[in-house]
Amino acid sequence: MKVLVPVKRVIDYNVRPRVKPDQTGVDLANVKMAMNPFCEIAIEEAVRLKEKGIATEIVVVSIGPAQAQETIRIGLAMGGDRGILVQTDARAEPLSVAKIIRAIAEEEKPGLIITGKQAIDDDNNQTGQMTAALLGWPQGTFASAVVKDGDKLMVTREVDGGLQTVELSTPAVVTTDLRLNEPRFASLPNIMKAKKKEIAIKSPADYGVDITPRLSVVKVTEPKKREAGEKVADVDTLISKLKSAGAI
């Protein structure tokens, strides 16, 4: 079974994002970028499926600027086999990304697409579900376990009240939650090896997808600042403060 893993290049999760003074967006100039953490989990899951003999080939895909090649390389160093960069400097929304992934899936015919549940920049949580819908495939979102059972996939999902298991026919789309696995670090030899792996460079037009955004940014502003309060000396003071604030 071929596995397709879409990965997004985003701001590193350790960086505190800063809103640009002109309110057009978040300042990404000279900011450390990384692979979206949920995408790392997706790659790791694909590599584990390959180690178990279930996955035969892992194709790492990214839609983004030229630098997204670095993100694909990380995926290849973790165990991906080859990459596809659909290069564009324009903002590609989840709907456009899903359409591109659909087109790639129609060409590559994977048995499974694993995406992250959410990209930590725009916090959209849509692309996997949209891809599944456009392909007419089943989905197992927010996965904390994926088990192959004959030609079915059993996916355990993190839901509001606890855990839920769904059975999917294949081909299918799975989106990763935090507890699915702990991604490995790419070793130096594997990083060297990944440099020789093939990355095909494409454009959205190669897949016939118009990526004109449907959503336009009116403005991006700072959230309301929360003032730090006071440090209290002891439990008794805390209780009396909470009482006078009406909290207890």
Next chain:
Amino acid sequence: MAVLVLAEHSNSALNDATGKVLSAALAFGGDVDILVAGENARPAAEAASKLAGVRKVLLADGAPYGKPVAEALEALIVPLMGAYDALFAPATTNGKNAAPRIAARLDVMQISEITAVIDKDTFERPIYAGNAILTVRSSDAKKIVTVRGTAFPAAGAGSGAPIETIAAPSGPFASKFVREELSKSDRPELASAKRIVSGGRALASSDQFQQYILPLADKLKAGVGASRAAVDAGYAPNDYQVGQTGKVVAPELYVAVGISGAIQHLAGMKDSKIIVAVNKDEEAPIFAVADFGLVGDLFKIVPELTEKL
């Protein structure tokens, strides 16, 4: 103009999230209908019909909707959308699972987790873990929106809207519900709790999490939350996680115990009315958002607090 609200419910009862989505839909404007898709879900439909501002309730009752997979909701809702200008769904795991499928099928970009409705095309939503607020304008003819419950008021009581039964596609669908393991608890659920006590990595074990956090929560009649680190380490179940990629809460009182205050955690709780932090590191970032901070060892402070409350 007409809006369809997707109800969050347990078949036998309506979840508070529904009323909040309704408030967002009413702010958007037009006639608002609520869809209750369930199995033996008449009680939930009746509760929905008693919310203020509802034109009618659509009840789609059938076996696949007791615990609906996204594919079943897609099959049900996509055809309904011909009669609606917008779908407002809760930003619960259920809503987040299904709404993007419906958006994609209608060739619409979903607007995720809105916190304000500005006008028919314009919405506010947090991005970058709430470190920035995006005002976004949609050019799509239909709007598919998920709603962050903490940002909207509960709905009022109405005089009773009619309930209309509609046919529900019976499947089979490409995915199938198999089983559920829900965390059992008599405590208030996180999304609607007035008070929450959350524990972090500092609790150091599941036993200590229970021994220190639960009695304090009991005393305060509070819901219980956790940081990702505490959940990953197995001190608390996954559905306790508060944060950017867990639950977003905004109770009257949030007590963070042994939680450092990473941006991903703050994203889920910084709109709480009053925040209390207990942490032995006086430099911990959680203190930057806490109304009342207590620096010290939680294993001393928490029992004393529990005792004296």
